[in-house]
Amino acid sequence: MAHDTSLTERREPSGLRPWLVVGVGLGTLGLVATVLGAVWLFQRFGGSPAPASFKPTVFAPPQLQSDPAGDLRDYQAAQYARLTGYAWADRELGLVQIPIERAMAMIASRGSGAFDPLDPARIPDPRR
Incomplete structure (x- = not known):
């Protein structure tokens, strides 16, 4: 007769560590927050001039034909x-x-x- 095993003994054990998943998620969140903070600090205190200070360039007027035919x-x-x-x-x-x-x-x-x-x-x- 076959040996009857319980359901928990027949399952494949989970090799996934929950604290590792949480750690990777928190690390990613921390990295994104750090990069966004650095971008905000750079723009606020030492960045490039505001877009309003740029002078718009003037485009050349179109050269239209007076008599295309x-x-x-x-x-x-x-x-x-x-x-x-x-x-x-x-x-x-x-x-x-x-x-x-x-x-x-x-x-x-x-x-x-x-x-x-x-x-x-x-x-x-x-x-x-």
Whole structure:
């Protein structure tokens, strides 16, 4: 027959010490009170000046457009002129900007080799 044990003997004993929980709680409360007291003392006796003594900064006024539609037309006209005209990209290197239509026609005229490199490879062939 199985030995009948009482309920208190079968329970797992509590390893928690109540005085330790109370001590941690009181320690936390004391730390919070100390920090709040130090902040109050610093602000009261030796802290920074009051916020009322700061002068507000003046923001720059907004720069509004007097004619937004005209500004947009001018911008689009400048972009159109850049896409349809000739100009120097780098005069010293001899690079020019050409109209976009002319550039597309040049690429289309190359046919299937349109995306082949224009310049020969600069690295010598290692198989020679």
